[in-house]
Amino acid sequence: MKEVKQVRGNAIPLNRADVDTDQIIPKQFLKRIERTGYGEFAFFDWRKDDDFITNRPQYQGAPIMLAQQNFGCGSSREHAVWALEDMGVEAIIAPSFGDIFRNNCSKVGLLTIQLDQDDVDYLMSRAEELPEGEIVINLENQTVMIGSDWSRQFKIDEFVKHRLLNGLDDIGITLANEEKISSFEEIRSIFLPSTDQAGQDNLKIN
Amino acid sequence: MTQPQTIVDKIWEQHVVHSEQGKPDLLYIDLHLVHEVTSPQAFDGLRMTNRSVRRPDLTLATVDHNVPTTDRTLPNPDPLSTQQIEVLRTNCNDFDIPLWDIFDLRQGIVHIISPEHGLTQPGMTIVCGDSHTSTHGAFGALAFGIGTSEVEHVLATQTLPQSRPKTMSVEVTGELGFGVTAKDVILAIIQRTGVDGGVGHVIEYRGDVIRNLSMEERMTVCNMTIEGGARAGLIAPDEKTFQYLRGKEFSPSGLDWDRQVENWKKLVSDDGAIFDKSIVLDGNNIAPHVTWGTTPAQSVPVSDVVPNPDDATTASSRETAQRALKYMGLEAGTAITDIGIDRVFIGSCTNGRIEDLRRAATIIDGQKVSSSVNAMIVPGSGKVKQQAEEEGLDVIFKDAGFEWREPGCSMCLGMNPDILLPQERCASTSNRNFEGRQGAGGRTHLVSPEMAAAAAISGNFVDVREII
Numbered sequence: 001m002k003e004v005k006q007v008r009g010n011a012i013p014l015n016r017a018d019v020d021t022d023q024i025i026p027k028q029f030l031k032r033i034e035r036t037g038y039g040e041f042a043f044f045d046w047r048k049d050d051d052f053i054t055n056r057p058q059y060q061g062a063p064i065m066l067a068q069q070n071f072g073c074g075s076s077r078e079h080a081v082w083a084l085e086d087m088g089v090e091a092i093i094a095p096s097f098g099d100i101f102r103n104n105c106s107k108v109g110l111l112t113i114q115l116d117q118d119d120v121d122y123l124m125s126r127a128e129e130l131p132e133g134e135i136v137i138n139l140e141n142q143t144v145m146i147g148s149d150w151s152r153q154f155k156i157d158e159f160v161k162h163r164l165l166n167g168l169d170d171i172g173i174t175l176a177n178e179e180k181i182s183s184f185e186e187i188r189s190i191f192l193p194s195t196d197q198a199g200q201d202n203l204k205i206n
Numbered sequence: 207m208t209q210p211q212t213i214v215d216k217i218w219e220q221h222v223v224h225s226e227q228g229k230p231d232l233l234y235i236d237l238h239l240v241h242e243v244t245s246p247q248a249f250d251g252l253r254m255t256n257r258s259v260r261r262p263d264l265t266l267a268t269v270d271h272n273v274p275t276t277d278r279t280l281p282n283p284d285p286l287s288t289q290q291i292e293v294l295r296t297n298c299n300d301f302d303i304p305l306w307d308i309f310d311l312r313q314g315i316v317h318i319i320s321p322e323h324g325l326t327q328p329g330m331t332i333v334c335g336d337s338h339t340s341t342h343g344a345f346g347a348l349a350f351g352i353g354t355s356e357v358e359h360v361l362a363t364q365t366l367p368q369s370r371p372k373t374m375s376v377e378v379t380g381e382l383g384f385g386v387t388a389k390d391v392i393l394a395i396i397q398r399t400g401v402d403g404g405v406g407h408v409i410e411y412r413g414d415v416i417r418n419l420s421m422e423e424r425m426t427v428c429n430m431t432i433e434g435g436a437r438a439g440l441i442a443p444d445e446k447t448f449q450y451l452r453g454k455e456f457s458p459s460g461l462d463w464d465r466q467v468e469n470w471k472k473l474v475s476d477d478g479a480i481f482d483k484s485i486v487l488d489g490n491n492i493a494p495h496v497t498w499g500t501t502p503a504q505s506v507p508v509s510d511v512v513p514n515p516d517d518a519t520t521a522s523s524r525e526t527a528q529r530a531l532k533y534m535g536l537e538a539g540t541a542i543t544d545i546g547i548d549r550v551f552i553g554s555c556t557n558g559r560i561e562d563l564r565r566a567a568t569i570i571d572g573q574k575v576s577s578s579v580n581a582m583i584v585p586g587s588g589k590v591k592q593q594a595e596e597e598g599l600d601v602i603f604k605d606a607g608f609e610w611r612e613p614g615c616s617m618c619l620g621m622n623p624d625i626l627l628p629q630e631r632c633a634s635t636s637n638r639n640f641e642g643r644q645g646a647g648g649r650t651h652l653v654s655p656e657m658a659a660a661a662a663i664s665g666n667f668v669d670v671r672e673i674i
């Protein structure tokens with residue numbers, strides 16, 4: 001995972017609530033087995049409208065996305081995060097997020113920032129009025145700033161912050177506790193089911 | 207005296223491998239279910255880092271999301287789906303993971319096959335790269351959906367770093383009226399809590415209505431937990447749970463069974479356990495529900511009308527409702543029973559089990575699908591299909607004019623050819639009515655199997671209580 005320290009640039013004001021992952025990346029693109037290249041399919045159906053916000057030239061390549069409550073609800077598809085990342089989005093600011101989506105973002109290195117509704121509405125109207133307006137997000141200090149006169153502090157899970165700042169890979173961190181996993185396995189109940197009798201192809205149809 | 211604990215606390219504490227101040231707990235995972243769509247990039251990650259699968263014996267794979275539901279001996283016309291299925295085969299083969307493949311009788315929707323073989327048991331931690339993993343909570347397991355990075359993490363370590371969730375009690379009291387189903391219960395709950403009411407929480411469903419549900423009905427309720435924003439929802443195990451599991455292929459037997467049942471009986475929230483949030487719903491007041499919008503919270507009783515967006519309390523919910531009505535092609539004030547439909551889909555991990563098909567069959571028996579409707583039934587698994595055929599349900603459906611298909615996710619998400627055309631209106635027993643979910647431009651109304659069956663016959667929604 002790459003390090004995330006600061007995100008700086010203009011923002012796409014996606015002024016909608018309950019944007020689900022089916023909208024961010026529709027199912028027909030989930031058949032790909034690659035990890036990259038999803039950006040061009042982000043918001044595929046909504047983008048058919050030329051006036052849809054991500055189509056407007058002034059927001060092209062903006063590294064920040066502003067959205068309304070419950071952004072990323074719905075399915076667990078990490079493809080939604082990959083699509084936003086591939087579009088160039090590095091941080092998303094919203095009043096609330098879908099749990100799995102937010103978690104996926106933290107694994108991929110996309111920063112999700114929860115701000116109060118009023119603050120999101122303020123940033124949203126600034127980005128609508130002044131599309132090139134620059135927002136500066138500083139992860140170390142946990143601040144979002146716009147211009148010299150507006151700044152807000154945001155909360156973030158300490159461990160997620162530590163991982164993002166240092167670009168740490170979760171699996172590596174866990175495997176440093178490999179011994180603990182092994183000792184847990186030794187005392188784990190023997191009554192729990194195992195799939196090793198699940199066998200392959202022993203119950204063919206026809 | 208020890209602090210009273212919730213069932214979630216108990217399961218959590220039994221699975222913590224490692225805990226450290228300022229970090230999420232490392233949880234051991236008892237069962238990892240894998241399917242073709244959210245796994246390829248995870249296996250690629252393992253290869254790139256030279257890692258292996260730690261516990262293939264706690265892992266099970268199947269193909270469900272994009273398999274065709276028509277004759278599978280014919281070539282699959284979709285090269286991308288074929289590739290994804292092939293890639294899963296190769297991955298399972300390379301990493302020694304059991305795979306219930308397309309011609310295996312046990313193949314089916316991942317959340318249906320694990321319980322029906324007894325792999326899902328009380329007190330377990332279960333994950334899958336799919337948000338409806340919450341289904342398994344019906345057995346008193348802590349089960350939740352994960353993303354592909356986490357799939358890779360579980361494959362490599364059989365653990366997952368997780369912050370302890372908050373807990374929420376959802377109690378449904380009283381008794382359900384005639385013709386009111388588990389699907390209506392969960393739609394009513396989500397209508398009340400909103401699509402984000404459960405974010406950050408694990409829900410425990412309680413109360414007489416929940417106790418009186420069968421295991422399959424409990425799965426319907428837990429299945430849609432994620433539509434209310436919570437990643438997991440569970441129900442404390444009881445005699446019904448034990449009866450369901452007794453004698454299943456992966457259930458313990460003999461003395462082991464007795465000992466496990468004793469352990470399982472302890473998996474209840476203690477009296478006085480504190481939940482971070484609680485709601486109570488009166489089950490007597492729940493009617494058959496129909497969604498009218500594009501989120502599962504946008505539903506009303508079938509006897510009601512399409513609500514007016516102007517009645518919404520906030521500007522943003524008004525705007526959301528307006529957008530939804532526009533997408534759905536509906537006018538505020540229209541009676542739900544005046545809405546005509548083009549398609550009916552009975553299936554999915556919400557309502558694709560044998561009891562669902564039996565209940566649909568009671569309504570359909572001897573009737574004909576309306577000439578303006580195209581209706582299909584997709585059993586949730588090979589076993590469900592086989593059982594239904596043994597009971598002759600397939601004949602009832604086919605005689606009425608339903609298509610009888612092979613098991614899979616099918617039109618729940620339309621990754622295979624089973625999709626709605628733009629503006630086609632569908633009564634669906636699945637779980638998501640998002641824009642385009644069942645096909646670009648398609649209009650989905652979520653209902654119970656009974657309501658879907660009745661709509662298939664009438665060509666419009668009907669109050670199922672008036673016909674049974």
Ligand code: SF4
Nearest residue numbers: 338554555615618619
């Ligand atoms: S049936 Fe639908 S909701 Fe269930 S696993 Fe398949 S696609 Fe997901």
